[in-house]
Amino acid sequence: MKTALYNLHKELGATFTNFMGYEMPLKYTSIQEEHLNVRNKVGIFDVSHMGNIFIKGDAEKFISKITVENASKIKSGMGQYTLILDYDGNIIDDEVFLHIGDEYLFIPNAGMHEKIHKWMEKNLEGNIEIKDVSDEYSILAIQGPLSMEALQEILRIDLAKLKLFECCELKKEDFKIEFDGRCILSRTGYTGERGYELYIYPKENAINIFEELLERGKKYGIMPIGIGARDTLRLEKCFMLACNEFKGGRNPIEAGLEWTIDWNHDFIGKEALIEFKKKENYEKLVFLKCLEAGIPRQDDEVIKNGEKIGNVTSGNFSPCLKTGIAMAYVNNKYAKEGEELYIKGRKMIKAIIVKPPFVKRGEC
Amino acid sequence: MEIRENLLYTKSHEWVEKLNGKAKIGITDYAQDNLTDIVYVELPEIGKEFKRGEVIATLESVKSVAEVYAPFTGKIVAVNEKLNDEPSLINSSPYDDGWIVEMEIRNEEELEELLSAEEYKKLIE
Numbered sequence: 367m368k369t370a371l372y373n374l375h376k377e378l379g380a381t382f383t384n385f386m387g388y389e390m391p392l393k394y395t396s397i398q399e400e401h402l403n404v405r406n407k408v409g410i411f412d413v414s415h416m417g418n419i420f421i422k423g424d425a426e427k428f429i430s431k432i433t434v435e436n437a438s439k440i441k442s443g444m445g446q447y448t449l450i451l452d453y454d455g456n457i458i459d460d461e462v463f464l465h466i467g468d469e470y471l472f473i474p475n476a477g478m479h480e481k482i483h484k485w486m487e488k489n490l491e492g493n494i495e496i497k498d499v500s501d502e503y504s505i506l507a508i509q510g511p512l513s514m515e516a517l518q519e520i521l522r523i524d525l526a527k528l529k530l531f532e533c534c535e536l537k538k539e540d541f542k543i544e545f546d547g548r549c550i551l552s553r554t555g556y557t558g559e560r561g562y563e564l565y566i567y568p569k570e571n572a573i574n575i576f577e578e579l580l581e582r583g584k585k586y587g588i589m590p591i592g593i594g595a596r597d598t599l600r601l602e603k604c605f606m607l608a609c610n611e612f613k614g615g616r617n618p619i620e621a622g623l624e625w626t627i628d629w630n631h632d633f634i635g636k637e638a639l640i641e642f643k644k645k646e647n648y649e650k651l652v653f654l655k656c657l658e659a660g661i662p663r664q665d666d667e668v669i670k671n672g673e674k675i676g677n678v679t680s681g682n683f684s685p686c687l688k689t690g691i692a693m694a695y696v697n698n699k700y701a702k703e704g705e706e707l708y709i710k711g712r713k714m715i716k717a718i719i720v721k722p723p724f725v726k727r728g729e730c
Numbered sequence: 731m732e733i734r735e736n737l738l739y740t741k742s743h744e745w746v747e748k749l750n751g752k753a754k755i756g757i758t759d760y761a762q763d764n765l766t767d768i769v770y771v772e773l774p775e776i777g778k779e780f781k782r783g784e785v786i787a788t789l790e791s792v793k794s795v796a797e798v799y800a801p802f803t804g805k806i807v808a809v810n811e812k813l814n815d816e817p818s819l820i821n822s823s824p825y826d827d828g829w830i831v832e833m834e835i836r837n838e839e840e841l842e843e844l845l846s847a848e849e850y851k852k853l854i855e
Contacts, residue, residue, distance in 0.1 A: 397792045398792065659770050685792075
């Protein structure tokens with residue numbers, strides 16, 4: 367599948383890669399250059415491979431049931447990062463949802479919107495309407511310390527007033543450029559930097575916005591960013607990638623995402639999680655920083671005292687730290703900061719368990 | 731994508747620059763672009779002998795790992811030490827500053843089997 371911006375990416379010299387069925391730009395110049403540009407200036411991403419599902423009607427109760435969040439806490443104009451669990455407590459998907467006016471917008475991961483839509487329909491409760499409009503919307507992300515300044519070049523509303531995880535509907539007159547359609551703005555992202563995401567309908571409208579941002583954002587050093595850098599950016603901040611970290615069925619306790627759960631309400635998977643918490647032995651996600659040259663890769667084995675204690679789920683080279691970094695599930699008795707172990711892929715790489723994130727804000 | 735007329739090529743995307751009884755070896759512009767940012771390079775020892783097709787160096791990029799194969803049988807007579815500190819030279823200058831090794835040629839006839847610039851161009855199209 368191609369996004370509405372495919373031809374523009376091509377004109378901009380992108381190298382493409384297939385990600386979850388979508389032909390996405392891997393890079394335009396170099397992954398490291400794009401990465402550092404987002405850390406130090408600003409970048410614009412086409413993330414239209416992510417889904418868009420609107421929920422209308424009596425949705426608060428329903429969302430509280432299908433996510434680990436108590437939706438009554440998320441007032442209109444707010445967004446929230448949450449998890450959708452199956453009956454066994456395993457994570458189906460992690461995502462942000464926005465409460466916009468009297469609607470909710472869910473943004474499932476790439477390739478997940480159909481599965482999430484079906485899951486929602488299956489567990490439907492109350493008088494609500496669910497609409498999967500993933501193929502009709504484009505999503506752009508503007509990320510980096512200068513993202514506000516760059517985005518302000520095309521918008522009249524005062525972006526300084528939009529707080530982290532807040533969202534709003536943009537009207538035609540809110541734009542400094544020509545725009546006719548629907549556009550929702552949220553202060554969210556996947557890079558760990560200040561950033562914004564735009565959900566744009568009809569999807570072709572995103573082409574002009576992308577071009578205008580590149581042109582007007584020049585003075586802030588804006589660059590188009592591919593999914594290569596998107597992956598290294600999120601990994602440095604220890605953000606999960608659903609198709610890696612939740613592969614094969616992982617629950618929030620294993621993934622270290624218990625903080626997302628509001629235990630004071632009922633939700634799908636709750637009983638199973640309560641049961642799981644009684645376990646003494648399980649695998650836990652840890653963050654590994656390499657102490658030697660080499661790049662950990664997905665599925666590499668984690669070795670301690672000559673024995674396999676787990677596997678790498680995401681691994682790469684950190685452009686900020688100039689070293690290999692990884693996420694891995696290991697037996698919980700080894701899941702301690704400062705624990706030294708080896709990652710076995712093409713060769714053995716000595717690594718140490720560190721506290722997330724690998725790179726703190728302003729540290730690059 | 732740059733392809734230089736005066737070089738010979740392999741199907742595995744190495745280039746070979748014939749010098750006097752020796753040859754300089756690197757990877758093509760096409761190969762470096764596909765690999766993306768190279769961050770580690772493992773170079774062979776000087777004096778080591780390799781048969782055609784054996785792995786002489788390993789390149790690790792942000793995206794993946796690639797091996798560099800001996801385009802002919804011979805002995806390593808020089809390696810590009812600069813790559814240890816600056817592996818990205820292969821990305822920025824694949825045919826010049828980013829050369830990888832220099833090998834002594836054992837059998838000149840083996841070089842006749844390498845691809846011309848024209849043939850290599852067809853291969854990557």
